[in-house]
Amino acid sequence: MSDASGTGLPGHLVDFVAALRRHGVPVGPGESVDAARVLGALDLLQREQVREGLAAALLRRSAQRDTFDALFDLWFPAALGAGVSLVDVPRIDDGDDDGEGTGPVDVEALRDLLADLLRDGDEQTLRELARAAVDAIGTAGASGRGLRGPAARPGWSAYQVLNAISPETLLARVLDGLRSEGESDHVSEVRRREIRDRIARFRDAITGEVRRRTAEQRGREQVARSSTPAQPDQLEFLTAHTAALAELRRTVHPLARRLASRLSARRRRAHRGRLDLRRTLRRSMSTGGVPMSPAYRTRRPGRPELVVLCDVSGSVAGFSHFTLLLVQALREQFSKVRVFAFIERTDEVTDLFAPGVEPAGAMARVLREARLTAFDGHSDYGGAFGDFLAQHADAVTPRASLLVLGDGRTNYRDPNLRALRAVVGQARHAHWLNPEPRRMWGSGDSAATTYAEILPMHECRTAAQLADVVEGLLPI
């Protein structure tokens, strides 16, 4: 194989594996060899089987799957160029009467066709239609504007296709066509969500198709770099969009479960710790003073109280929400959890994170129901800490651990170090979790470095980092 590397299928596979590594999927040489054996055992014409087979050999956890799929589509594309499509885009007949119009695309007819497919839920044909639509109306760019070189070649634009077809506007129409007399609310609700999901998948198909065509033109590397989805626990809280954060929140319970089981393993090991001399000697009386069975000190895990003080202003809301959900899922590790939210003022929101309360909408309820703003709705750390000290200082008992969540951006107001120092002084432990990258601390209006002198501050940009920090903070 040595002389074949770099060319042919083995070379292509090595190339693909290298791309996976660049996107944070650790693949060892052993796995590459496995992947090669997989390719040898499968029918290469069955693309889905090749995809599943390679995934089985190369991946080690399910969170890597989205990254893998995106790269697989680039390295093992479903078609070349326009491909052979079973669906044709309807065109306005230009009078040639040969049945096949060659004129401009008839967008209205295309939308009709799409509406029919969405109604019937024919996923296969929908994907074919996405490919044909991109081929027909997806070219955008600078052709014919006097540019030369690569820039003159037309680029591919998902925005342009989606703008022309605007599949979202078809939702009401498709639903109207399906509605029957006297059907119940939940039936129509189920259907509405189904059609919405189908539209979302059609959008994804368009975007994927554009990625493939762009990759043919500009090279896989460039497309892979710019648009491969990250693994959920590597997502940065501050830059992730809403859908990604929702996806991330689904992982909070598995994460909490993993943390709890790691913790109980740690406790088991820590259990047989130091020798208890007094009990060992007492026990040795029965064996004539020879210490045959040493006794060990048993630890009594003290379950601390936890007080969480979190910034819920727009900039860090995603991070705060995720962390609060994690704290809630871990509440069995604490004897008592109290949660305080602040923007400009501080208010207790423990009830909104009580067990059994529906977790996804909790943040919206915090913003709706708690009294958090006073003046302009921008976060005011100093004011909030002062407020907390004045009204809720009794929450921080000597047994309590204090957790502050926020980026420490004070909007150039007084950071009120005195109040924070007083609160921290009351608590047994205090830690600050900051979702900003460490190099940004102290820049602009950030008071993170000053706050970090009062209590230890930890960088928590991603769920993985947060899990590490929380695991370190949890009591043994």
Next chain:
Amino acid sequence: MAHQPVFGSVDDVAERLAGMGYLASTAVATTVFLADRLGRPLLVEGPAGVGKTELARAVAEATGSGLVRLQCYEGIDEARALYEWNHAKQLLRITAAQGREEWDATRDDVFSEEFLLPRPLLTAIRRTDPTVLLVDEVDKADVEVEGLLLEVLSDFQVSIPELGTVTANRRPFVLLTSNSTRELSEALKRRCLFLHLDFPDPELERQIVLTRVPELTGQLTDALVRTVGVLRAMELRKVPSVAETIDWGRTLLALGLDTLDDDAVRATLGVVLKHRSDAEKAAAELRLN
């Protein structure tokens, strides 16, 4: 140690599993085929109730193999997983031989096959008939047990200090399942092919439900599967899996309901959603109130 693949192609896998009432997706059929062809263990991960254990049973039936199952739990050890010496019987043997036999002979005798109690892993290795070894919920076991598994999974052999090394006569088809309550060690994962078993697509799920509960009408099954699909898209604490869809079908059947109207859903939502907050949220989002 001879290794003969039992499946001819991916389609062959799908067909034979379907014959046993297990409808496999492309992902499942492909990985089972590869695990069999390459002689590698298969690590199946996924939410509860998607048919991980069922897959092992179906593979065993489809290939005419015996199923040896090792159920892992917290605190499982060598004596439960691998083998154990039958101490009581050894003592009896020693007492019986007293005065009639040299000690050396007795000692050699009590550490022979006769006094060995094979546990699932050793049983699976020693069997001469085709075997499927299922190591269930491997994430529940402690990290030390993973070390034990490594020797079995990579070389298909077990070392017993008093007896020597027992090597497999015939390589078993090994299937490990995990609910990912903890990360398995890299060493273990590296020896396995990995399959993430997710919820099936609606068409497949419809067929699965109809296979399991054949009395259901096609229309009702369709409504069930679609509703469950919508529930899975919500942010819930515990999303319903295939087992719950099947349960729901059985419940409706038992109640004699033949359409999934508002009242029926409201009355039976507890079958699919196990948390009260989930049920409340779903009822609100589906506009049942």
